[in-house]
Amino acid sequence: MTPHHHIVVLGGGYTGLAAAKLAARRTNAAVTLVNARDRFVERVRLHQLASGQRLRDLPLSQLLAGTGVRLVVDRVTRIDLAARAVHLAGAAAPLAYDTLVYALGSQADPHSVAGVAEHAHSVTTAEDADRLRERLATSGSVAVVGGGLTGLEAAAELAESRPELTVSLVTGGALGDGLSRRGRQHLRRTFDRLGVTVREHATVTEVRADGPVLAGGDHLAADTVVWATGFRVPDLARDAGLAVDEHGRMLVDETLRSVSHPEVYGVGDAAAARRQDGQELRMACATGLPCAYAAARAISDRLAGRQPRPLRFRYLMRCVSLGRGNGLIQFVRADDVPVEAVLTGRLAARYKEAVVRSTILAERHPALIGVL
Structure with a gap:
């Protein structure tokens, strides 16, 4: 393996940071991590930030100290696959790479429904959560749109921490x-206790300044709308000419390598990774970290002339925080189908908190991902 090999990782979230540190640990290559901000964001805690709680400050420079990974704080504007170079908003010259790891994650889709961009808030970035927190300071009611884990956690957190708010949840299916x-x-008992009003089997067709409009014309009055559905990935992979699916997620093989460009790997929300049985992995931190480990291992193996092992992944559980003192741990089969076994209440809240804390432990010491 040549020490002049250069690995560039795009995105300093859960998967990108872990992939960069693991690549530096497992290879002799130079590793550069590119991220648009100089702080690591605990995305799974952003509903807490929006509710007014303070999160710990995690400078990427501290998390990378002693690893040999170079940090570039800048925004990626274009990937030139032919030249093997990444163009950055604040740099005159492009950043060349030999191996590229694409880990730019996902974000809220403000154009999925009319009015979302103008009138709704989200909890997908720290800036989004800060804006929502400021908005809630002058709000009396909030409607959370989306019945996935993000929406459930946001609705419960806001209702518990801001009891003066009237909180409703709109979901396209059943709660x-x-x-x-x-x-x-x-979940239903918890929402009843917190006073969260639930609108089930409801489709939002428009978001107005005074709340969402549902299919059929019903209007749900709300001072603030939280958009917790309709996530999208950046267009950079598609625009560059990488093979992507209909959602713009990079298509990767069983070693997380692009099916169209073997010098590129994809991990996290922006990559469509699959289990060995063909099941696509859902967007989740619990999915991204094992994929980061597998991608770094595959890169190391190939640079050393070894045949990498395919990704082996099984689901274990879904962890849902329902405020600071309550939670739900839903155990699942290997294929993510839920079983009746659950952990609830304060013990589940402590379990979820331990899981969230363990992600930062894994970011500090990513070699632990292989044994966690």
Whole structure:
């Protein structure tokens, strides 16, 4: 392996940071991490930030100290696959690479429904969460749109931490779709106790300044709308000419390598990774970290002339925080189908907190990902 090999990782979130540190640890290559901000963002805690809680400050420079990874704080504007170079907003010259790791994650889709961009808030970035927190300071009611884990956690957190708010949740399916019967029952009891009004099987067709409009014309009055559905990935992979699916997620093989450009790897939300049975992995931190480990291992193996092992992945659970003192741990089969076994209440909240804290432990010491 040549020490002049240069690995560039795009994105300093959960998967990108871990991939960069693991690549530096496992290879002799020079590793550069490119991220648009100089702080690591605990995205799984952004609903806490929006509710007024303070999060710990995690400078990327500190998390990278002693690893040999070079940090470039800049925004990626274009990937030139032919030249093997990344163009940055603040740099005159492009950044050349030999191996590229694409880990730019996902974000809210403000154009999925009319009015979202103008009138809704999200919790996908720290800046989004800060703006939502400021908005809520002058709000009396909030409607959370989206019945996935992000929406459930946001609705519960806001209702618990801001009891003066009137909180409603709008979901296109039944409350707790994807959970077991016991999980759904606990979720409904929790929302009843917190006073969260739930609109099930409801489709939002427009967001106005005074709340969402539902299919059929019903209007749900709300001072603030939180958009927790309709996520999208950046267009950079598609624009560059990488093979992507209909959502713009990079298509990767069983070693997380692009199916169209073997010098590029994709991890996290922006890559369409699959289990060995063909099931596509869902967007989640719990998915991204093992994929980062597998990608770094595959890069190391190939640079050393070894045949990399395919990704082996199984689901274990879904962890849902329902405020600071309550939670739901939904255990699942290897293929993510829920079983009746659940952990609820304060013990589940402590379990979820331990899981979230363990992600930062993994970012500090990513070699642990292989044994966690």
